[in-house]
Amino acid sequence: MDSSSSASRAASTVLTRPSVPRAALVVVLAVYALLAATTTAFTASANIVTALPIVAMVVLVLVLWPLRARPLRLGPDAGHPWRAWVIVFSAVVAWELVEYAARGSRADHPTFSSMLDAVNRFYGLKALVFFLWLYLGAAIVRRGGRRQRRARRRAEA
């Protein structure tokens, strides 16, 4: 076995194997989502289990994110890396507004949230959607503070 193939295999193992803190985070978020999915919308318990992650998010953002934002900048040779995303998300928002404003019943003109309401009637699917929402929140917190952590690590080295 040559050294380059073993090195690339080792690198891919490192990339694909989740770290212990991340695996622990996933387990915690999954357990919380399973618990939160037992609640019913428009009740105090649903309000509490939804409000707790929002409060946690605000606290984490205030603690972990730099006060002054330094936007991620890609090099001039990056082309238009955001264009495809902007086009698709703009189309989604436009269609959501068209459906929301359309005359007729919500069954005839489903919006994104009305479709997710239907999904949320099933416990397992609701737990999955709740988990994805929590995971997205965790990813936002991590990505927002990542460059500051990198800069701090570089300064310490």
Place this chain on the structure above:
Amino acid sequence: MTSALSYAVWALLGLALLAVWFRSYAPGSSVARPGVLLERMATGPFLRIALVLAWGWMGWHLFAR
């Protein structure tokens, strides 16, 4: 009939989103990966505020209200 059209458009939009997602992982792709996109939004001076507010609103709207 109208709901079929609506769901068809939603399905197309979902497919477009998946296509962009997979395209971003293609070798040499000019499309930013989802993580990079999220990092750009989370580090923008105004975008990061909008992002956190949108995330919170989405959760409240979907699960509490």
